[in-house]
Amino acid sequence: MVERVKILAVCGMGLGSGLLLRMQAEKALKQLGVEADLEVADIGSARAQAQTADIVLTSAELAQQLGDVMAQIITITNFVDLDEMVQKLGSALGREA
Amino acid sequence: MDVIRAIAEFLVKDVLSQPYYLVGLMTAVGLIALRKRTGEVIGGALKATLGFLILVAGANVVVAALEPLGKLILGATGAQGVVPTNEAIVALAQSQYGATVAWTMIAGFLVSLFIARVTPLRYVFLTGHHIFFMATMISVILLTVGYSTLVAVLGGAVLLGTIMVVMPALTHPWMKKVTGGERVAMGHFGSLGYILGGISGQAVGKGSRSTEEMKFPQGLRFLREPMVATAVSMVVIYIIFALIFAARQGLGPVVEQLGLDPATNWGSFVMFNVLQALNFGVGVALILFGVRTILGEIVPAFAGIAERVVPGALPALDCPVAFPYAPNAVIIGFLASVVGGLISLALISSWLGAALGLALILPGMVPHFFTGGTAGVFGNATGGRRGAMVGGFVNGVLITFLPAFLLFVLGDLGFANTTFGDADFGWYGIVVGQGAQVSDVGGVVVLGVIVAALLTLAIWFQRRVVEAGWVPGGAVTVPEAEAKTRAKTTA
Numbered sequence: 001m002v003e004r005v006k007i008l009a010v011c012g013m014g015l016g017s018g019l020l021l022r023m024q025a026e027k028a029l030k031q032l033g034v035e036a037d038l039e040v041a042d043i044g045s046a047r048a049q050a051q052t053a054d055i056v057l058t059s060a061e062l063a064q065q066l067g068d069v070m071a072q073i074i075t076i077t078n079f080v081d082l083d084e085m086v087q088k089l090g091s092a093l094g095r096e097a
Numbered sequence: 098m099d100v101i102r103a104i105a106e107f108l109v110k111d112v113l114s115q116p117y118y119l120v121g122l123m124t125a126v127g128l129i130a131l132r133k134r135t136g137e138v139i140g141g142a143l144k145a146t147l148g149f150l151i152l153v154a155g156a157n158v159v160v161a162a163l164e165p166l167g168k169l170i171l172g173a174t175g176a177q178g179v180v181p182t183n184e185a186i187v188a189l190a191q192s193q194y195g196a197t198v199a200w201t202m203i204a205g206f207l208v209s210l211f212i213a214r215v216t217p218l219r220y221v222f223l224t225g226h227h228i229f230f231m232a233t234m235i236s237v238i239l240l241t242v243g244y245s246t247l248v249a250v251l252g253g254a255v256l257l258g259t260i261m262v263v264m265p266a267l268t269h270p271w272m273k274k275v276t277g278g279e280r281v282a283m284g285h286f287g288s289l290g291y292i293l294g295g296i297s298g299q300a301v302g303k304g305s306r307s308t309e310e311m312k313f314p315q316g317l318r319f320l321r322e323p324m325v326a327t328a329v330s331m332v333v334i335y336i337i338f339a340l341i342f343a344a345r346q347g348l349g350p351v352v353e354q355l356g357l358d359p360a361t362n363w364g365s366f367v368m369f370n371v372l373q374a375l376n377f378g379v380g381v382a383l384i385l386f387g388v389r390t391i392l393g394e395i396v397p398a399f400a401g402i403a404e405r406v407v408p409g410a411l412p413a414l415d416c417p418v419a420f421p422y423a424p425n426a427v428i429i430g431f432l433a434s435v436v437g438g439l440i441s442l443a444l445i446s447s448w449l450g451a452a453l454g455l456a457l458i459l460p461g462m463v464p465h466f467f468t469g470g471t472a473g474v475f476g477n478a479t480g481g482r483r484g485a486m487v488g489g490f491v492n493g494v495l496i497t498f499l500p501a502f503l504l505f506v507l508g509d510l511g512f513a514n515t516t517f518g519d520a521d522f523g524w525y526g527i528v529v530g531q532g533a534q535v536s537d538v539g540g541v542v543v544l545g546v547i548v549a550a551l552l553t554l555a556i557w558f559q560r561r562v563v564e565a566g567w568v569p570g571g572a573v574t575v576p577e578a579e580a581k582t583r584a585k586t587t588a
Contacts (some may be wrong), residue, residue: 014385015224015392026397053362
């Protein structure tokens with residue numbers, strides 16, 4: 001049994017689309033059979049919070065702004081496409097649905 | 098009997114009338130409905146309560162920072178100055194109106210699900226903070242006019258539920274143009290600005306190329322961080338008005354009016370104002386943290402309930418879902434929106450303000466960034482670069498004039514030096530406010546007519562325009578299949 005993965009969903013204000021990413025990731029993790037802790041952050045505090053996360057989920061633009069962090073960054077293009085989320089999270093975690 | 102009455106009174110007065118406990122209890126109910134484990138229910142409910150208290154703490158910081166700004170602007174220009182920031186005004190309203198807001202929010206969400214279930218308007222509005230903001234604005238308007246809490250909650254729920262399905266429907270043809278036909282709708286109360294941005298973009302954009310074909314200076318990227326943009330712009334606003342005020346009346350009298358140490362010199366006077374500006378940013382950040390903590394528990398519960406009540410409905414989501422389709426257009430739209438806001442401000446301060454008794458609406462960076470950016474994306478979709486510029490500009494004009502008129506219907510809250518920013522708060526607030534002022538029963542009838550008219554319009558639009566497949570400017574640029582492959586290859 002691996003230890004629980006920590007995933008951080010990042011958007012501009014940490015209110016709307018970040019929460020959506022978190023909810024999509026929860027669905028995807030269920031399909032993948034992985035347990036994880038999920039948090040939402042705004043871009044301003046995301047760098048600090050990414051220190052303790054394993055994976056950061058965000059858009060390509062915000063990923064560029066976030067710069068280098070210890071966590072692995074996954075960029076999501078289509079926030080409502082569950083297939084994309086499952087595929088990208090799956091390959092990051094070494095799992096298949 | 099006394100014991101029972103004492104318990105009932107305790108529950109009503111000390112628990113259910115306190116918005117923080119109320120929000121916690123509602124979260125608990127939502128989590129129980131989703132059959133979460135006991136630990137998660139307790140933890141989630143407690144987090145929502147703490148989030149609400151954080152928000153109130155942030156409101157105090159914002160008030161402390163805004164008070165001197167009000168004096169500075171009044172002293173410098175002789176007019177009331179207002180920086181629209183949704184987070185700030187909503188937090189300020191909670192101590193007085195919080196319990197009504199919480200009930201309206203939950204009941205309004207249920208009304209929106211009911212409408213989505215029985216009409217063709219199958220949209221589920223999932224942008225939690227905007228539901229919260231709109232619930233706050235409607236509650237304030239209805240309570241200010243003098244309706245009882247019960248009428249305000251029931252009437253407010255119908256008004257809120259209606260706008261939550263109407264706006265995603267009216268925006269949807271342009272949203273389809275932006276996303277290339279993805280199964281997602283716009284759920285954001287800046288929608289009037291996006292529709293007008295799309296229309297005006299199309300009017301001017303013939304032959305203009307997409308914003309995404311141009312190279313954009315990387316130096317402007319820091320503006321994408323709304324907190325930084327807010328802090329920078331607030332420092333500029335405080336300093337400008339502080340210097341004009343002091344130049345007009347002399348440093349000594351100004352220092353006295355602000356209640357500062359009489360020994361204050363120019364250097365410490367400027368730095369005092371810089372600190373107030375930064376504290377405004379701190380207050381907004383605190384409020385956001387609180388809102389985020391509340392919504393992190395409530396929105397998933399909403400989404401879970403919605404999936405069961407209206408399966409297959411289109412999710413209506415926060416405006417940044419449109420950003421990845423045209424990231425350059427976001428920056429262009431934002432800057433154009435600020436320009437539109439500044440030109441409108443110049444018009445108000447030089448001419449229209451005095452004639453109509455309007456307050457000075459200064460550019461609030463958060464609404465300009467998110468709604469200006471989205472209007473830019475919509476303008477780009479219909480009219481390329483020129484469209485993005487004009488779309489953002491139109492939005493900026495809109496979110497400067499609408500808040501100025503909105504202040505009239507907000508009662509005491511209209512004097513808070515901050516107000517609601519985004520376009521739909523403006524027009525809907527003005528319409529609801531005017532309707533509610535008709536007096537008691539008449540007001541309820543007028544509001545009923547407004548709701549019926551909006552629903553009729555939206556259902557007609559949904560049937561004849563959205564379902565008929567009309568998209569502005571003809572065929573969608575990126576077919577759905579192509580968008581999906583593109584999404585998968587750009588990891």
